[in-house]
Amino acid sequence: MNRIDVHHHVIPPFYRDALAGAGITAAGGRALPDWTAEAALEMMDLLRTATAIMSVSTPGTSFLNDTSAAVELAQRLNDFTAELRAVHGDRFGYFATLPMPDATAAAREAARVLDNGTADGVVLLANSNSEYLGTGGQGELWRALDERGAVAFVHPAELPAPEVEGVPPFAADFLLDTTRAAYLLVRNGIVRQYPDIKFILSHAGGFVPYASHRMAIAIAADTGRSILDILDDFRSFYFDTALSSSLAALPSLLAFAEPSHILFGSDWPFAPVVANQYFANGLDTGVDAANLAAINHTNAQVLFPRLAGAPITTSAERPVVRLRHTTQRAVARALFKLVQPGTN
Numbered sequence: 001m002n003r004i005d006v007h008h009h010v011i012p013p014f015y016r017d018a019l020a021g022a023g024i025t026a027a028g029g030r031a032l033p034d035w036t037a038e039a040a041l042e043m044m045d046l047l048r049t050a051t052a053i054m055s056v057s058t059p060g061t062s063f064l065n066d067t068s069a070a071v072e073l074a075q076r077l078n079d080f081t082a083e084l085r086a087v088h089g090d091r092f093g094y095f096a097t098l099p100m101p102d103a104t105a106a107a108r109e110a111a112r113v114l115d116n117g118t119a120d121g122v123v124l125l126a127n128s129n130s131e132y133l134g135t136g137g138q139g140e141l142w143r144a145l146d147e148r149g150a151v152a153f154v155h156p157a158e159l160p161a162p163e164v165e166g167v168p169p170f171a172a173d174f175l176l177d178t179t180r181a182a183y184l185l186v187r188n189g190i191v192r193q194y195p196d197i198k199f200i201l202s203h204a205g206g207f208v209p210y211a212s213h214r215m216a217i218a219i220a221a222d223t224g225r226s227i228l229d230i231l232d233d234f235r236s237f238y239f240d241t242a243l244s245s246s247l248a249a250l251p252s253l254l255a256f257a258e259p260s261h262i263l264f265g266s267d268w269p270f271a272p273v274v275a276n277q278y279f280a281n282g283l284d285t286g287v288d289a290a291n292l293a294a295i296n297h298t299n300a301q302v303l304f305p306r307l308a309g310a311p312i313t314t315s316a317e318r319p320v321v322r323l324r325h326t327t328q329r330a331v332a333r334a335l336f337k338l339v340q341p342g343t344n
Contacts, residue, residue, distance in 0.1 A: 004300035004307060005044070006153065007202060007242040007265025008052035010094070011035035012080050015056065018073060022063050028158065029168030033269040037084060041091060043268050047280050050297065051307055054081050055095040055123040057270065058157040062100060062128040070099035074109050082118035090307060095123035095153045098141075101131040107144040114148045120304055121151030121198075126181035130160035134184030146194035151303055153200045154181055170270070178206035179215075186233040187219045198303055200263065201237050204244035208234060209256035238303070240265030241295065243275065245283040254287070260302070262295045 016032060019025070025032060044052055056077055061070035074097045081094035096119040098106035113119035122145065124133055133154065145152055156174035163169060178201055185191050185199065201208060208215075216230040239257050242265030244250065253262065264283070266276050287295060301308040 003047060003049040003264045003296045004304070005047075005049045005052040005266050005268075006200060006263045006300060007155075007240045007267050008040070008049075008054055009035070009057045009268065009270060010040075010054040010081055010084070011056075011269070012077065014080075015073075015077060019059075019063070024059065024063060027058050027270065028156075028170030028174055029163070030170055030270060033272070035269050037088070037092075040268070041088075043266075043273065043276065044091065046273070047266065047276060049264075049266070051090055051093060052266075052268075053093040053095060053120050053153075053304070054084065055153055055155065056097045057155060058125055060097055060100065060123070060125050060128065060157075062125065062157070067099060067102045067105055070102070071105050071109065073097075074099045075112075078109070078113050078119065082113070085118065093120040093304065093307075095119065095121045095151070098122055098124065100125060100128040103138045103141040107140045110141065110144050110150065111148075114150055120306075121153060123153045123155055125155055125157040126177040127157050127160055132184050133181040134186075134188045134190050142190060142194045142197065146196045149196045149198075151198045151200065153202070154178060155202050156206070175203060175206035178202055179208055179211065182206070182208050182234065182237060183215055183219070186215075186230060187223065191233050191236050195236075199237050201239050202265070203240070203242050203267075204249055204253045205237060205239045205257075208237070209239070209252045212256055235261070237261065238263055238299075241279070241283055242267035243271055243279055245279045245286065247282065247286065250282060250286050254291075259291060259294065260299050263300050263303075264296050 011032060019032070040052065043049075061073045064070040064073060077097045078094070081092075085092045085094055096110065096113040098109050100106050110122050114122075126133060156177035158169050159173045159177055163173070167173070182201055182205060191197075191199065212231060212234045216227045216234065219225065219230050220227045235256070235258050238261045239253060240263045241250075241253070244253065266280070268276055271279075283295065284292065
């Protein structure tokens with residue numbers, strides 16, 4: 001399938017230790033999964049993924065109150081992932097971690113990794129310590145990214161509000177967090193003022209495709225702008241398919257997004273193997289061949305020209321994993337048991 005995975009996480013041992021030192025053992029309500037480069041490559045081969053663009057998930061460096069400590073950790077994370085890319089060639093790329101919410105420090109680190117050519121873009125949490133993307137004081141960062149025509153991967157974080165008992169953040173809050181950031185980036189004119197930044201929204205943009213017209217009406221009433229122009233701004237985003245290529249979600253994404261703006265995403269290792277199989281199968285069986293090729297790799301190759309025409313290699317010859325329709329229900333049951341371990 002020659003997939004390029006733009007939503008693929010990395011959890012270096014020293015980062016896990018730093019989180020544990022701050023009392024953090026989970027992200028989005030899920031325990032931090034195990035991660036090794038070898039396991040990542042094995043999963044990539046299973047799904048026929050040629051290249052994974054790695055990123056650090058929430059909380060990034062935002063759990064550190066000291067900016068200098070956040071900068072140091074961001075640099076260490078970026079140097080680690082740059083080394084993985086150097087060792088494994090076209091199998092890995094990475095989105096650089098930035099020490100947000102300090103926009104000045106983030107702009108400096110973005111310039112460092114983008115100018116030295118090691119990073120494929122940057123990852124930005126939808127909110128860092130309650131400060132959302134698209135709000136005031138972030139101009140220095142946007143200018144740095146726009147001048148470099150950077151790709152900015154927007155990933156959700158915990159909402160700046162108490163959790164609701166029984167609702168793990170990854171299940172619903174994450175989708176709202178991404179949607180809030182997208183709304184503010186459009187409402188406050190960031191996507192128009194900095195048109196050379198290519199924003200990728202995680203998980204099919206959260207609620208953006210489904211609620212885009214409703215949000216456009218609200219922004220138009222608030223700003224006096226044309227609803228059609230606002231919808232164009234929402235369509236300027238790129239959207240990944242991580243955990244979002246189901247029979248319910250995929251049609252909404254395909255109906256709203258520009259065909260050239262949909263990218264493959266897995267959310268590994270936070271999304272386990274069975275989930276990756278389930279959603280990859282939804283993509284393989286729910287999209288025609290031409291659009292499937294575009295989603296799997298052609299659209300990403302436009303964003304990441306270094307991957308255009310790169311030879312596709314795998315760590316081992318493994319069969320393509322495609323689930324037959326007769327087994328999809330069994331996989332769905334296995335996925336349900338995985339997230340509800342007490343269920344029979």
